[in-house]
Amino acid sequence: MTDTTAGFGLLTPELMLDALEHAGLRPDGRLLQLNSYENRVLLAHLEDGTAVVAKFYRPGRWTDAQILEEHAFARALAAAEVPVVAPLTLTTDGAVGTLGHFQGQRFAVTPRQGGRAPELEDPEVLRWIGRFLARMHDVGQAEPFHARLAWNSAAPARDARDWLRAQDTLPPELSANWHDAAARCIDAIDAAFDSLPDRRSLRLHGDCHPGNILWTPDRGPHFVDLDDAAQGPAVQDLWMLLSGDPDAARIQRDALLDGYESVREFDWRELRLVEALRTQRMIHHSAWLARRWDDPAFPLAFPWFGTPNYWSDQVVKLREQLEAMQSAAERF
Template sequence: MHHATPDLSFGDLTPEFMLDALDATGLRADGRLLQLNSFENRVLMLHLEEPRAGSTAAVAKFYRPGRWTDAQILEEHAFATELAAAEVPVAAPWVLDHGSTLFHHQGQRLAVTPRQGGRGPELEDPEVLRWIGRLLARLHTVGRQRPFEHRLAWASAAPAQAARDWLMQNDALPPEIAPTWDDAARRCIDAIQAAFDTLPDLPLTRLHGDCHPGNILWTPDRGPHFVDLDDAVTGPVVQDLWMLLPGEADAARQLLNAVLDGYEQIAEFDDRELRLIEPLRTMRMIHHSAWLARRWGDPAFPLAFPWFGTPNYWLDQVAKLREQLEAMRPRDSAAPLTRDEDEVNFDGDGFA
């Protein structure tokens, strides 16, 4: 079994390197650096010797080499800037001294945003959920104003297909399990595509893309605000809703109802999109397995995910994919599902 990760590492991101890079951007840190929780990029909080735009603390993100193109990163930054201009609370990157939001320093790329504090939202509170729904509707209203040209699209089974292809081509699975997993993955990919094919007229928009509770911070005076648009994509708006849902079906339905109550105060929601929750969940499961395999050469990953890649891991994935096949089984397509119908399936933990 091989976990090939040909992209560059973060091995040269020493504190001295990062401070030098920040100095080169025109921002002088006082030397205090705190690494924040992020596996995909290297993200740290720093304190500035001189305030910038009223902020004495900032967050610097060093992008993983080889993942996104400059055009994709700059499109993420432009979206964040649009949202901030529309008074949608989001951490938008600063334009640095060289005139761009993206800075190159000795083979690494970084962006800097003002620090925005907060805590996780209380998802048991219906008013908090309605507020999050209104915030998502405002984000999507801005998202509909123009398309992404360079970011990825979660609008078909293509991301799952690409993930499956990479895993099989790179021999990432134990050979005795690979055929069984591949059979389940292929059938899931067919079911995902079939679900999207039932909604050929579904509008797509620019999305947050990774809207789980960890990417929403809450403050009592401002309510919720978004962090981390690193996975911004084009897709159906339900992609920004389903990752908020807990695994238990009744609780998930109650949460969804409250979020949509808030959402529809601002924008319309097409209930047909609820058909895509399980296909999108399944696509994320396959995508997540490939993400872990691709990153296995990064020393942080074996430490954080020691269970990944074992025969038990892949057998568990086979079982979960088979469960998802049942969850994606077509129901009565003549009548669009509504958020209150028992046919809407919210089982599963939402993550691979």
């Protein structure tokens, strides 16, 4: 498996403090690690009594160009007064920008912004989130991403499947069944996207599930991170907010889109892409876990991954998704 943690072993508290000071900040020595599987994220207190959030990027995860596209999107959203925490301007090695470099590490710094999970059972909360996402998509359509991941075809699922095959990751007794189900799913995902050749593609949050939205009483919903920002259809930022129960999901969807369409038109045909996007995320997620298995945090957090039971369950779920995609194609 590919080791994407190379360099993280050198990321000591002392180095992180030195990096912040190198960028023109003055930390007082207090660091608190925040939850993040992908990167190393810390709350750093400064000598002036304020605090910032520092994110040190996982080596090999994103190119500089991809990170800078994310930062530019966040700043464009902030300039349009869409609630998002945008990266600060740093000066490292004489260069001024949002991406800092120090001793082989890349990092960004944002203001501290708290919040709690939104109450998605409340229709008014969903309408507010819908308006928030529509405003974000208004900014997102102004120009495309060029370097970041695109959810516009089955390419992410195909790349994930091909990587897993090359690494010979699966148990031998389940490999053929999983690859057969994945291949059939990839064909169905491509067919779903091909059925909407005139669909719109725009810059998105990309990983908009309830855990990635924070809520405050005065600001409502906001994002503190755009690490998975991507190009794709608007529905990619909507479907993960809906419950798995069909009746509850329908009520939530209608409230969410009621808020969305009070700001921006939604192409309802995109609903036929939801099961294709869900299937693609499943395949992509399996490869994401496998790629990071050399990071000690991952076996501790996901002890069930990679077991025969895991892959057997994935085969069942992918076959169920084939039926779900076929049903979606017939409904919409």
